[in-house]
Amino acid sequence: xxxxxxxxxxxxVVEKEDVTLDCVYETRDTTYYLFWYxxxxxxxxxxxxxxxxxxxxxxxxxxxxxxxxKSTSSFNFTxxxxxxxxxxxxxxxxxxxFDGSSNTGKLIFGQGTTLQVKP
Amino acid sequence: xxxxxxxxxxLVMGMTNKKSLKCEQHMGHRAMYWYKQKAKKxxxxxxxxSYEKLSINESVPSxxxxxxxxxxxxxxxxxxxxxxxxxxxxxASSLSGTSGSDTQYFGPGTRLTVL
Numbered sequence: 001x002x003x004x005x006x007x008x009x010x011x012x013v014v015e016k017e018d019v020t021l022d023c024v025y026e027t028r029d030t031t032y033y034l035f036w037y038x039x040x041x042x043x044x045x046x047x048x049x050x051x052x053x054x055x056x057x058x059x060x061x062x063x064x065x066x067x068x069x070k071s072t073s074s075f076n077f078t079x080x081x082x083x084x085x086x087x088x089x090x091x092x093x094x095x096x097x098f099d100g101s102s103n104t105g106k107l108i109f110g111q112g113t114t115l116q117v118k119p
Numbered sequence: 120x121x122x123x124x125x126x127x128x129x130l131v132m133g134m135t136n137k138k139s140l141k142c143e144q145h146m147g148h149r150a151m152y153w154y155k156q157k158a159k160k161x162x163x164x165x166x167x168x169s170y171e172k173l174s175i176n177e178s179v180p181s182x183x184x185x186x187x188x189x190x191x192x193x194x195x196x197x198x199x200x201x202x203x204x205x206x207x208x209x210x211a212s213s214l215s216g217t218s219g220s221d222t223q224y225f226g227p228g229t230r231l232t233v234l
Binding site for chain 1: 207213
């Protein structure tokens, strides 16, 4: 069965600190996709990144970086020099490739990590 | 333009009322989704429309009735709701809904309170 675990329920840091949000997933499929979404207090889920299972290259986008390691089934997210505006709930999610079933494309979300960045 | 819009932003309704939530996207996506999210929980999938046909219904009670008039619009009709249905209702869209590689783009949500 598919499962996403975000073991950190809440993290609190002071502005300018680096912070890493952990994500561990389980799947029996060889082709799958991993996502990170940010949900600020306003409620909208903002798409941050999509990674497919065949691409293990780390990605950097500004202060954000992602480390994908198939060997440990992890897809961790690091914010460098955190800012107050980074305060939000962050969700990691898993989706399996097209298999012709009705489950195609369903996102399996982790429980989310609440990040609080204090000034 | 990766925008999904939802109206209203907030809705308060009684248990005997009938109301509708609306969602719209103009990204040319052919799949649209309804999610329900309770406080401090991840979103839970309710319905998926792919090419204007209902493809997934996650055993949602019949007091929630989805409708997809065209590929850009998605409605959720509400009738005889219970207080436990109070939640944030999120709409999302994606390219086709038939591939796990599709990215789902979410709207800002409707905060529903049932009295």
